[in-house]
Amino acid sequence: MEIGISTFVETTPDVKTGKVISHAERLREVVEEIILADQVGLDVYGVGEHHRKDYAASSPAVLLAAAASQTKRIRLTSAVSVLSSDDPVRVFQDFATLDGISNGRAEIMAGRGSFIESFPLFGYDLDDYNELFDEKLDLLLKICQSEKVTWSGNHRPAINNLGIYPRPVQNPLPVWIGSGGTPQSVVRAGQLGLPLVLAIIGGRPTQFAPLVKLYKRAAAEAGHDVSKLPVASHSHGFIAESEKIACEKFFPPTQYAMNVIGRERGWGHYDRATFDAARSPEGALYVGDPETVAQKIIHLRKNVGITRFMLHVPLGTMPHADVMKAIELLGTEVAPRVREEIAKWEEEN
Numbered sequence: 001m002e003i004g005i006s007t008f009v010e011t012t013p014d015v016k017t018g019k020v021i022s023h024a025e026r027l028r029e030v031v032e033e034i035i036l037a038d039q040v041g042l043d044v045y046g047v048g049e050h051h052r053k054d055y056a057a058s059s060p061a062v063l064l065a066a067a068a069s070q071t072k073r074i075r076l077t078s079a080v081s082v083l084s085s086d087d088p089v090r091v092f093q094d095f096a097t098l099d100g101i102s103n104g105r106a107e108i109m110a111g112r113g114s115f116i117e118s119f120p121l122f123g124y125d126l127d128d129y130n131e132l133f134d135e136k137l138d139l140l141l142k143i144c145q146s147e148k149v150t151w152s153g154n155h156r157p158a159i160n161n162l163g164i165y166p167r168p169v170q171n172p173l174p175v176w177i178g179s180g181g182t183p184q185s186v187v188r189a190g191q192l193g194l195p196l197v198l199a200i201i202g203g204r205p206t207q208f209a210p211l212v213k214l215y216k217r218a219a220a221e222a223g224h225d226v227s228k229l230p231v232a233s234h235s236h237g238f239i240a241e242s243e244k245i246a247c248e249k250f251f252p253p254t255q256y257a258m259n260v261i262g263r264e265r266g267w268g269h270y271d272r273a274t275f276d277a278a279r280s281p282e283g284a285l286y287v288g289d290p291e292t293v294a295q296k297i298i299h300l301r302k303n304v305g306i307t308r309f310m311l312h313v314p315l316g317t318m319p320h321a322d323v324m325k326a327i328e329l330l331g332t333e334v335a336p337r338v339r340e341e342i343a344k345w346e347e348e349n
Contacts, residue, residue, distance in 0.1 A: 001301055001342040002308040003335040004044030005037050005327060006079040006234045009057035012260070012317045015252040021317060023056040027063060029320045034067035036324055038074040040331025046079025046109060046234070046310055051117040054260075061094035061106075068102035076102055079197075079234065079310070080111030080178040084132040085118035087156065088140035089164055096168040104169035109197055110137060111178030112185075128155065134188075141192070144172040176232070186211050190218030190229075197232040198306075204282050205233070205300050212305045232308035233300065236315045237286030239293050239329040240322075246287050251275050253316030286311055290333035297338050302345060309338075 009030055013020050034045045045067075047060035057063050064076040076098060081091055091108065099106035112133045113119075119126050135153040142149050143164050152158035177189035178197045189196045196215050198208055216226045236254065240246035251272065258270035268274075278285035286293050293311075300306050311330055314323050 001297075001338055002043035002230075002232075003297070003330065003338060004042050004046065004075075004308065004310045005033070005330070006046040006048065006310040006312045007033070007057075007314070008048040008050055008055050008312075009063070010054060010257065010314065010317055011056050012054045012253070012257060014317050015256050026056045027066075029323075030057070030063060031067045031070070032320075033323060033327055034064070034074065034076070035070050036327050037331065038067075038071035040328055041335060042074060042327070042331045044075040044077060044107075044308065044310065046077045048079045049082050049113075049118075050115055051121050052115065059094075061098050064106070065098045065101050068098060068105070071102070071105075073105070075105045075107055077107035077176070078109045080109045080113070082113035082115075082118050083110040083136045083140065084112050084129065085122045085124050086136070088136045088143060089159075092140060092143045092164060092173065093166070096166050096173060099168035099170055099173060100166055106168065106170070107174040107176060108140070109176045109178045110140065114180060114199075124155075131155070137192075140175065144175060181208060181211060183211065183214060186215040187218045190215040190220075190224070191222045193219055193222065193224035193229065195230045195232065197234060197308075197310075200233045200235045200284050201312075202278070202284055205235070205284050206282065206303050208233070209304045216305075230307045231305055232310060233304070233306045234310040234312050235284055235286050236313070237293065237311045238313050238315075238318075238322075239286075239288070239290055239311075239326045239334060241289065241329075243288040243292055246289065247275075247279070249318065249322055250287050250315070253314060253318050257316035290329050290337070293330075294334045294337035294341075297334070298341050298345075301338070301342055 011021050011026050037045050047057050047063050049060050051058050060078040095106045095108050135155055139151050148161055148163045149159050150161050176195040176197050179185035180199050212231055219226050238246050238250035255270050279287045286296050297309050313326050
C-alpha cells in the first residue's frame with residue numbers, strides 16, 4: 001500500500017487575514033513539502049497542472065524537478081497533466097528529463113482536465129474535448145514505447161520516423177490515467193493496461209468499488225495481467241494531533257475553496273454540515289487525528305481495492321507549518337499503521 005500527497009499549489013486568500021501568498025513563495029513552499037514527504041517515508045508526491053490565478057503550478061514537471069535532486073526515494077508525478085491541451089512530445093520530454101534528474105522516479109498522470117482554462121489558452125476547441133485526449137494519449141504511449149516514432153492524427157502535425165529525446169531511466173516511463181469516475185475512462189485505462197487514479201472527493205468511497213471491478217475486468221479481457229495494475233485514489237484531507245484541531249484548521253479554507261469552485265460549477269453551498277458528513281467513516285474527506293485517517297485508508301483498501309492513496313492537502317490556503325505537520329504525521333504515524341494492517345490483512349486473505 002503506497003501513501004502519498006497531491007497538491008494543486010493553491011494561492012487563494014487566507015481566510016483569516018485575506019492575504020494572498022505570491023506564486024513564487026507558494027512554489028518554494030511546495031519544494032520544501034516534497035523534501036519533507038521524502039524524509040518521512042512517503043511514497044509519492046503529485047502536482048496538478050492548472051492555468052488560473054489561484055493555482056501556481058502550470059508546469060508540474062519543472063516544480064517536481066526542483067525537488068528531485070534534493071530527494072532520494074519518493075516518486076514524483078503530475079496530478080494531472082492536462083494532456084488534451086498539451087503536446088505529448090513536450091510532456092514526454094519534460095518528464096523524461098525529470099526521470100533522469102531523479103534517477104527513475106518520474107511518472108505522468110494523464111487526464112482530460114476538469115478545469116478548462118488551458119483549452120482557450122493553447123487554442124483548442126472544447127468541442128474536441130474527448131477526441132483530443134484519445135489522440136494525444138495514443139501519441140504519448142507510442143513515444144514511451146519507442147525511441148523513434150511515426151504517427152499521424154487530426155489535431156497535431158504528423159511525425160515521420162523521428163527520434164524523441166531524452167530517453168528516460170525507466171523503460172517505459174510510467175503513465176497513469178486520471179479519472180473522475182466515469183465508466184468510459186476506467187474501461188479505457190483497463191483496455192490499455194495502464195494504472196488508474198480515481199479522484200474520490202465526494203459521496204461514499206465504497207461507491208467506487210464497482211468501477212475498480214469494471215477496470216480490472218476490462219484489463220483482463222484485453223489480456224493484461226491485472227495483478228500488476230495498481231489503482232490509486234486522491235482525496236481531500238488533513239491530519240493534526242487531534243480531530244478537533246484538524247477540523248478547526250481545515251474547515252475554513254476548505255469551505256472557501258469548495259464554494260469558489262462550486263459557484264463556477266453550480267454546486268450547492270458548502271457548509272459545516274457538508275464537511276462533517278464527508279469526514280464521517282463512510283465519507284470521502286480524510287480529516288482527523290492519525291488513527292482516524294489511518295482507519296479510513298485501511299477501509300478504502302479493503303473495500304474498494306485501492307493500492308495507492310494520495311492525500312490532497314491543502315485545500316485552499318493554509319499556513320505552511322500546518323501543511324508540513326500534516327505531511328509529517330502522514331509519513332510517521334498514518335502510513336506505518338496502514339502498511340502494517342494491510343500486510344496482515346493480505347497474509348490472511
